[in-house]
Amino acid sequence: MKREDSGIDERQPNRVVRIFVVLFFGLLLVALGVMKWGGWQEEKVSGTGFERYGFYLEEVGKQVGIDFAHEAPVLDAKLDHIMPIIASMGAAVSVVDYDRDGWQDLYVTSSRKGRLNRLYRNLGGEGFEDVAIDLGVADVNRAGVSMGAVWGDYDNDGFEDLFLYKWGRPELFRNRGGKVFERVTEIAGLPEWINAGSAIWVDYDCDGYLDIFVAGYWPESLNLWDLETTQMMPESFEYANNGGRKYLLRNLGDGTFEDVTLKVGITSRRWTLAVGAADLNSSGFPDLFLSNDYGISELYVNEGGKRFVEMGEQTGVGRQPKSGMNAAFGDVLNRGDLAIYETNISQAGVLIQGNNLWVPLRGETLRFENFAGAMGVDLGGWSFGAQFGDLNNDGALDLVLTNGYISADGNGNYWYDFSQVAGGHSAIISDAKNWPPMMGRSLAGHQTKRVWVNDGVGQFAEVAQAVGVRDRFDGRAVVLVDLWNRGMLDVVVVNQRGPLLLYRNTVRAETNWIGFDLVGQQSNRSAIGARVQVFWNGEVQVQEVSGGSGYAAQNQRPLHFGLGEGAAVDSVAIRWPSGQTQMFYAPDVRRVHRILEN
């Protein structure tokens, strides 16, 4: 409004009064809001978080009965001078509805010998209760310590079973009706010792039985509590090929597993920290993406469930060595195909690798290009776990990332020493005794997290502070899960030597969503590998049911799709691992559809 049009002289006193009144009541409301809701309402009123992005995250872990804090491993004393670096992993979280009551539960790992893992049972939205001791999955950190856990129904009895991977003996626990877990490690014939960085459930041959893929990080010959030599570090920061072997364990359907790794052509000895499975070339069989530390990534393309061919170089994902730490899949452009998000290290002024968002190119052959910089999701600090999910239910996938390597109390930092080691030749790097002592210094510590909101047309905005994610712990695993069955994805983060954080989401009420809880019949009962396409608004979104994704994590099994305000769904196509397809037309929105395979 122009000044001369407003009759400003005449109305000046009224305006002043009006402004004063508005200010007074506005401040009063803000004050009341702060008293009632704390920071939540303050942000809402200021319009930076909820109003602008359509959601807000509030940390409520302790309030809902979760008081878990991760403890790091304590390894061979020969590593004492760099223990924070060696012992920097193992804070994992995976989502499961182990008792099938319709409420998602959380399994969380610790990494110190003798410490207990937790199984937080969701009490119907009324808080959480740790049942791990009673059910037999707590005291598991003796023959090695936990690095992560993934859930899959390997015997197809309807209850999700637990595969626990460690720096140590891997374990399998059979879920007996949601009442107790039976340890079946020896019966199943699992390998005796793996210093694992990652594992997933995947039915690679689509025979209806879930197989296990485990990626070694350290060589399997090492006992990290009793080292014969300190020459156990990666031989290079860029081309290390002296890490742990990989294991593809085929489920024989009788409760036992067979090691078929070499038979199917998987020979990697890279330092894998995350693996993900998805059908990237639409062949009907899941491919394996390996996010490798100290080197290039690998993409094992599945040829008919019989063989894997490593195609990192040809497809573009395995050309540039970085420090891979995450593998998550998302249809970020709503084109009906899956991009891969891989994290690594970015530290201003020191080391900028830039995270990778591998977007598939259209065409006959499978090829990817890294669009992380162009789309705004490349800089995440010393990044670890990251997951895709529609946090504001607007129909475009958002991205949550946690980070921070080693936060110490003092001011010193280890970056200079780190870069000296990184620049050394292999004999220097590969011997731990050549690494300068940390002496209580930080390395990429106290970092701010990332919450990236997707605008739907290729740009992500970083909004973590505005939507309430303000912690600076050393984050490792993150999962997305609808813990209160409200049609909103909450965010759970576990931190190395820090607390579990549960960020409860609140999403603008006008936005619609739809969910799918799939049950395989011919396919594995967990429906891991099933692909769901949702057609709406002239667009399509695709997701696959996953047997583990991110870093040391597994999201909830049911698939959640945001749709946007007032939106309806035209149709849904499900392709099951068995190869069957099912179509649904105009399904109800705002509910989770439980769908049995035909």
Ligand SMILES: [Ca+2]
């Ligand atoms: Ca439950």
Ligand SMILES: [Ca+2]
């Ligand atoms: Ca089972």
Ligand SMILES: [Ca+2]
């Ligand atoms: Ca199988």
Ligand SMILES: [Ca+2]
């Ligand atoms: Ca979104």
